[in-house]
Amino acid sequence: MDHPLFASLPPEEQAYLLQLDERYQFSFQQQRQLIESACDLAMWKAGSLKMWIDETSCEHVSGKKRAGALLSDHLQRMERERSMPTRYQDFEVEQRFTDKYRSLFVSTDKLMGRCPCPVDGEKTRCCNLKTLDVVQQCAFGCSYCSIQSFYNSHEIRVVKNLSQRLQDLELPEETWHIGTGQSSDSLLWGNDYGTLDALSHLARRYPELIIELKTKSHRSDYLKLDLPMNMVSTWSLNAPTIIEKEEHLTATLQQRLDAAKQARDKGRIIGFHLHPMVYFDGWQEEYGQLIEEVTRSFRAEEVMLFSLGTLTFTKAVLRQMRADGHQSRILDMQLTPASGKYSYPLETKERMFRFVYEQFPDAWKQGTPFFYLCMEDPSLWEPVFGFSYPDDRTFEAAMKRAYQGFLQQRRSRI
Incomplete structure (x- = not known):
């Protein structure tokens, strides 16, 4: 064959x-x-x-x-x-500890990118997020992650002369929101390579720019740094079963929430991503408890954003996962074509997203946090949230108003 x-x-x-x-x-x-x-x-x-x-x-x-x-x-x-919902009760796998990493400082012609939403046709509702790849590769072992398909798994690649590069960088006028977690975990490395110091200079040059630090870690030593308010910390959350079985080496759910509390108590702006949601046996109970814990631990006005999303795979990532052969049940799912990729059927997504959103108290649905679906079909918005946006431009404008309004409110309190 x-x-x-x-x-x-x-x-x-x-x-x-x-x-x-x-x-x-x-x-x-x-x-x-x-x-x-x-x-x-x-x-x-x-x-x-x-x-x-x-x-x-x-x-x-x-x-x-x-x-x-x-x-x-x-x-x-x-x-x-x-x-059927994926069964994890009888599934045990040894943790896939990563090999010893070596760090490389590399030159690169390209710093800026964009989120992986489809570019044409508005097949998903896209916020036009820009990305800044200051570090490439992650030491976590999430079974569904595409990062390990793109980069040499034994190397942490850090942009050489990053501070100077960012000082020389002139952002296009339309750039208002940058994510740093596309090619690595934003806070896993803390400031070990000076990346947060370098990013803070960029944040001060563009005070209305939102720089998002997205993580599955519980690292908190970066809170000792003098970071500007427009550098926002966000945590990817998931059900304990998925963290244990599929998000190897990452912080537990409680550790992530505790890290978010520490950031909040230090006056930092925070947010959450419940992404990727997995349709598994017990999903309602565990995701319901997750939302209960979030709303018990935080007030709505303390959280800038809360996104929902689920598993999405390209053909290339599916091939790589099958070739690697790591023990995982993440592909025990209906791989339905979705905007050039593969995901759950829309009916399954709607059921999961609606359930989670309904768990939030009404006080959380008054404008703060800003709720949205990440890389999902536009038809899902109305049945999930009760509202929708007619196009990407309108969605991006609403997100920008919400984020920058939240930032201005926080600054006015200082």
């Missing part, structure tokens, strides 16, 4: 597929589907491919149609599994 993923399978799975192919003479596309199934089942620790193949299902047909009938029955079995 010529498919590149075939070589990543264990020898016994390769042997079984070759025997099966000899009997049924699959097409290349049929081989690809079977190989991908074998990769997924190995990741899920759900048994060998042979356990998910029933050769009696094609006894009623003959000739070339036998291969199609066999594959159709197998794919139906897989789809039934994918359509």
